[in-house]
Amino acid sequence: MxxxxxxxxxxxxxxxxxxxxxxxxxxxxxxxxxxxxxxxxxxxxxxxxxxxxxxxxxxxxxxxxxxxxxxxxxxxxxxxxxxxxxxxxxxxxxxxxxxxxxxxxxxxxxxxxxxxxxxxxxxxxxxxxxxxxxxxxxxxxxxxxxxxxxxxxxxxxxxxxAFMAALQxxxxxxxxxxxxxxxxxxxxxxxxxxxxxxxxxxxxxxxxxxxxxxxxxxxxxxxxxxxxxxxxxxxxxxxxxxxxxxxxxxxxxxxxxxxxxxxxxxxxxxxxxxxxxxxxxxxxxxxxxxxxxxxxxxxxxxxxxxxLPDKPVADDPGRPRHLDPNVLDSPAEALGCALRETLNLGDRVADMLRQTMDVFERNDPKAVKAIEAADDAVDRLYEAIKLYLIQTSHNELGDEDGKRYVEILTFTTNLEHIGDIIDKNLMELAAKKIRNRYAFSPEGTAELKAFHARVLENLGLALNVFTTRDSALARRLVAEKTAMREAEARAADSHYARLREGRPESIETSSIHMDVIRDFKRINGHLTSVAYPILEAAGELADTRLKEAQPLIRAPAGS
Incomplete structure (x- = not known):
């Protein structure tokens, strides 16, 4: 012993x-x-x-x-x-x-x-x-x-x-x-x-x-x-x-x-x-x-x-560019690397969203496959960022670093969800449209393009809000959520009016048209979520959107 x-x-x-x-x-x-x-x-x-x-x-x-x-x-x-x-x-x-x-x-x-x-x-x-x-x-x-x-x-x-014999x-x-x-x-x-x-x-x-x-x-x-x-x-x-x-x-x-x-x-x-x-x-x-x-x-x-000669390496869009493993001991720097990679992820998702409307307009099956491949790259990039953030969290994080950690992880998750909506939902709708040789009406196409352009613009705004944490930009982004809801209602009214007119294109593509608008609105909802923590920290977020309840007026006794 x-x-x-x-x-x-x-x-x-x-x-x-x-x-x-x-x-x-x-x-x-x-x-x-x-x-x-x-x-x-x-x-x-x-x-x-x-x-x-x-x-x-x-x-x-x-x-x-x-x-x-x-x-x-x-x-x-x-x-x-x-x-x-x-x-x-x-x-x-x-x-x-x-x-x-x-x-x-x-x-x-x-x-x-x-x-x-x-x-x-x-x-x-x-x-x-x-x-x-x-x-x-x-x-x-x-x-x-x-x-x-x-x-x-x-x-x-x-x-x-025994020890001395080993040394000898x-x-x-x-x-x-x-x-x-x-x-x-x-x-x-x-x-x-x-x-x-x-x-x-x-x-x-x-x-x-x-x-x-x-x-x-x-x-x-x-x-x-x-x-x-x-x-x-x-x-x-x-x-x-x-x-x-x-x-x-x-x-x-x-x-x-x-x-x-x-x-x-x-x-x-x-x-x-x-x-x-x-x-x-x-x-x-x-x-x-x-x-x-x-x-x-x-x-x-x-x-x-x-x-160690240089080897030609094929460009992999799912390979992280900024996740430096050598700064993991410094949480502030590691979070900075994760932030830069998240912006890269945002650019990849923006490219997918940008190509989405082209797929619906041109009915190109190859473009559908290209977006599916792009979503696979987005998934790999998201997994790399998530793993990097988990490794960073093994160190002690201060209050500010802890908040930034949650913001980055939440935003990357939302971006990955947006990629899934584009791939699993919008591209499935596009494939159905291509398979049945459907065509949107000129008015319907114009509505979808306007809706799409607005969502794409909000994606750029969301990336700016995420980077700068500016409360004024965050307010703009949240205000866009209300504007999008109103735009959805107007688009639905216009579409129903065309249905009442008996427009063949609108009747054939009715479900696809409304589902595309619904998915664009879902994407916009994921983007808007990046603004809420910033507005909450600035004290600019109301506790509830409900109107104050009116007091009940009781009838006098014996009436």
Whole structure:
């Protein structure tokens, strides 16, 4: 039982370390995510400013993996050249060693102060930024506490024969040690955590110095492998950035592996302390990688393009364009991406609605099939947005973000319903009209075209209301609902008048004509719903449309 308790204590300490790293990263991303992204974009003028920008940003984020995923997103959308993205990554790799250097010192006494200050800031502040900074302080405190707990947890391992025998088997098997460290780092997605674990083992005397250096090499290669594997299903342009980072780290690791003895001697000259050897080698590894490859970023970029060439990809209208998975830790930015994709969905639905009247006028069966295919694309796009919003909601959402989340999800659902009405109802009516060779009367066609044009105009207005949340536009949209109801009544009266006249076209198409108007009105109702939350928040929405009931007049008693 003593051995099981020791293992559980070690695993718990490592888990606490990983959670602390995550809290720091997510806290900084949520507080300064947009600022950090703008900083990277602003620093991408040349390789040296890009290197400095990557170093500064990752020094704050404490995660080169997060920076790699961010750069992959930029490169995938063509916002940053591949060679400049590699320069940023070289700076990011050096930047992530800053946290390892700081945390390798004995700062356990700071842990309760950081946790206390972070909890107070998180619980007492109304400001979202202050709460996120409180999260960062808690994360740093947990990281320092976990390192202290890890040092205590590993003390019994020195007297455990089985564990020491396993380590002895690795003492001269440095290739196996590198592979194990690569797998461990890929599994936890944090080279910082693995390096700090190696430092803790080295300080406790559990691993000899040369083995510690081999494990650090594996941690650095594994830190580059994690983002590359995470982007396995992404666009080719997005995958080239983590591939370039993996190539550079692997080359340096393979070069250094046969020279662990001289490397250890050099690190001993810098600082002979067992605690400092591993962390200093970690920093030296990444500085050497930057010095070697910063002049060669164009060559590495060329090699990545050869290894991952562009592939012709058929344009899929159902593929999302703006749902960036790398900003999910920042709800405000993720909701912005979802909003842009919702506008794309709205444009797809508008194209379907625009083509609807052409189908009724031209009696074209191919156009019916085209709209059916367009609805399939709309359904796929809607599912992608919904899944993205669900992933976003896994983070803490503030009041404003929570309201926006509901608005986006509701509006996308309504747009998807509109697509279904066009495909399942209107196109079925069009197919019936084509199959029976019916034709609307000239007056009926004019009425339907006017009704259709009005709904199409309201769709554009609804998209503007959704984007701007402007109460004046929202009032216009709600007013259009009443106008549409009046237009429906006028169209029905005109149609019934033609029926009384005995117009053959009107008699044949009567049910189709009225069902088309009904479906256009249903579409307009779905569009109008986007205005109500905005008017309700502005206090411009009445509780009920019912007139006030008149009091009953009772007859006098005895009458």
């Amino acid at each position: 003593h051995g099981i308790e020791t293992v559980l204590n070690v695993l718990g300490s490592v888990a606490l370390l990983l959670w602390g790293v995550r809290m720091v990263r997510t806290g900084l991303t949520r507080a300064f995510g947009a600022t950090l992204r703008r900083a990277i974009a602003a620093c991408s003028r040349n390789r040296f400013t890009a290197f400095a920008g990557g170093l500064a940003v990752t020094g704050l984020l404490q995660s080169s993996t997060a920076t790699a995923l961010l750069l992959s997103s930029f490169a995938g959308r063509g916002l940053i050249p591949l060679s400049i993205a590699l320069a940023v990554m070289l700076g990011a790799d050096v930047g992530t060693t800053i946290a390892a250097q700081v945390l390798s010192f004995d700062l356990g006494w700071v842990s309760p102060l950081l946790i206390g200050a972070g909890v107070i800031s998180f619980l007492s502040s109304e400001s979202e930024k202050a709460r996120h900074l409180g999260r960062v302080a808690i994360g740093l405190g947990l990281m320092l506490l976990s390192l202290k707990l890890l040092a205590l947890a590993t003390l019994p391992l020195r007297s455990a024969p 088997g690795l003492q001269d098997e440095y290739v196996i040690a590198v592979v194990l460290a690569i797998l461990a780092t890929w599994f936890v997605h944090s080279s910082l955590s693995i390096v700090l674990l190696i430092v803790s083992f080295a300080a406790s005397g559990l691993v000899e110095p040369r083995l510690a250096l081999a494990l650090v090499i594996g941690a650095n290669i594994g830190g580059a492998l994690a983002p590359y594997m995470a982007q396995a299903g992404a666009d080719v342009k997005a995958r080239r950035v983590p591939l370039a980072n993996l190539i550079t780290r692997t080359i340096v690791g393979l070069v250094l592996l046969p020279f662990l003895g001289p490397a250890l001697q050099a690190m001993t000259w810098v600082d002979p302390s067992a605690t400092r050897l591993a962390v200093n080698f970690h920093t030296a590894f990444n500085i050497a990688t930057a010095i070697l490859f910063l002049p060669l970023i164009d060559v590495v970029a060329w090699a990545c393009r050869r290894l």
